[in-house]
Amino acid sequence: MTGGAGASSLSGMPIIATRDLTMRFPGVTALDALSFTVETGVTGLVGANGAGKSTLIKILLGLLPPTSGGALVLGHDIAVEGPRIRGSVGFMPEYDCLPPDVSATEFVVHLARVSGLPATAARERAADVLRHVGLYEERYRPMGGYSTGMRQKVKLAQALVHDPRLVFLDEPTNGLDPQGRDEMLALIRRIGTEFGISVLVTSHLLGELERVCDNVVIIDGGRLLSAQSLAAYTEASGRLLVEVEDGREALERHLAERGATVRPDGRHLVVDLAGEETYDLIRDGVADLGLALVRLEQARHHIEEVFR
Ligand SMILES: Nc1ncnc2c1ncn2[C@@H]1O[C@H](COP(=O)(O)OP(=O)(O)OP(=O)(O)O)[C@@H](O)[C@H]1O
Numbered sequence: 001m002t003g004g005a006g007a008s009s010l011s012g013m014p015i016i017a018t019r020d021l022t023m024r025f026p027g028v029t030a031l032d033a034l035s036f037t038v039e040t041g042v043t044g045l046v047g048a049n050g051a052g053k054s055t056l057i058k059i060l061l062g063l064l065p066p067t068s069g070g071a072l073v074l075g076h077d078i079a080v081e082g083p084r085i086r087g088s089v090g091f092m093p094e095y096d097c098l099p100p101d102v103s104a105t106e107f108v109v110h111l112a113r114v115s116g117l118p119a120t121a122a123r124e125r126a127a128d129v130l131r132h133v134g135l136y137e138e139r140y141r142p143m144g145g146y147s148t149g150m151r152q153k154v155k156l157a158q159a160l161v162h163d164p165r166l167v168f169l170d171e172p173t174n175g176l177d178p179q180g181r182d183e184m185l186a187l188i189r190r191i192g193t194e195f196g197i198s199v200l201v202t203s204h205l206l207g208e209l210e211r212v213c214d215n216v217v218i219i220d221g222g223r224l225l226s227a228q229s230l231a232a233y234t235e236a237s238g239r240l241l242v243e244v245e246d247g248r249e250a251l252e253r254h255l256a257e258r259g260a261t262v263r264p265d266g267r268h269l270v271v272d273l274a275g276e277e278t279y280d281l282i283r284d285g286v287a288d289l290g291l292a293l294v295r296l297e298q299a300r301h302h303i304e305e306v307f308r
Pocket of ligand 1: 025026028029030047048049050051052053054055056171
C-alpha cells in the first residue's frame with residue numbers, strides 16, 4: 001500500500017488504486033484529492049463519522065461518479081466498468097432494510113440469483129455462507145425477529161454469496177455488543193485468511209481495526225492522513241519499556257546517573273535505546289539494586305499516534 005507521508009509499499013498488484021479522487025457535495029468536500037493504493041489482504045478504512053468512508057465505497061463500486069479524479073478496483077475503471085466491479089466485489093452496507101417477513105435463507109438465495117447464480121448453486125452457496133457467518137436454525141425464521149447481530153450476519157452473508165474476490169464492509173460492528181463485536185472481527189479475519197477474499201472494512205474505531213487488519217488507510221475530513229501496513233504503524237519505537245516489581249524510582253535514578261534518558265510512564269520506565277549497552281545498563285541496574293524484573297521489551301508505536 002502506498003500513499004501519505006512515510007508510506008511503505010507492499011508487493012503485488014493493487015486491488016484498489018485511487019488517483020486524486022475528489023467528491024464535492026453542495027457546501028461540503030466529502031473526498032479531497034485522495035490518492036492511495038491497497039494490496040490484497042484485510043484493509044481497514046478508518047475515519048471519524050463524516051470523514052468520507054461511505055462516499056468512498058459508493059464511488060469505488062461505480063455507483064456514484066466522483067467530481068474529479070479516478071480509481072481502479074481489481075483493475076477495472078470505476079468510470080466505465082461499474083457493473084463488472086459489482087460482479088466481483090461484495091458489499092455490506094452500513095444500514096439495512098431487510099424485509100421482515102422473509103427468512104435469511106430466502107433473502108440470501110434471492111440475492112445469489114440476482115448475482116447470476118443458477119437456482120441449485122444459489123441454494124448451496126446461501127447455505128454455506130449462512131453457516132460460515134454463524135446463522136444456523138434461525139436462518140429459516142422471518143428476519144423481523146432478528147437481533148442486530150443476526151441482521152449484521154445476514155448482511156455479511158449476502159455480500160459473500162456470489163464468491164467475490166473483494167468485499168467492502170461498511171461499519172460491520174455498528175450496534176453490536178462486545179461479544180458480537182468480537183465474533184464479527186474474528187469472522188472478518190477469517191474471510192481474509194481462510195476464504196482468501198480481500199476485505200476493505202470501515203470503522204470509526206481504530207482499536208478494533210488494529211486487531212484484524214494487515215493494512216490501514218486513515219482519512220480525516222476527506223483527506224488522506226496515512227496509508228500503510230499495520231506493521232509500519234506499530235514498528236519499534238527505539239525505546240525500551242522496563243517494569244520492576246518494586247523500586248521503580250530507585251532504578252530510574254540509577255539509570256539516569258549513568259547517562260540513560262529515562263522517564264516514568266505508569267507502572268513502567270521508558271528508556272531511550274542508545275544501543276546494546278542500554279540493555280546491559282538496565283540488566284546491571286536491576287541486579288545491583290536487587291530488584292525483580294517483570295518486563296523488558298521494545299516499546300511499539302501505537303496507531304492512534306497518527307492522529308496526534
Ligand atoms: N448525498 C449527499 N449529499 C450531500 N452531502 C453528503 C451526501 N453524502 C455524504 N455527504 C456528506 O459528505 C461527508 C462524508 O459523508 P460519508 O457518509 O461518506 O462519511 P462517513 O465517513 O461514511 O461517515 P459515517 O460513518 O457517519 O457514515 C459528510 O459531511 C456528509 O454529510
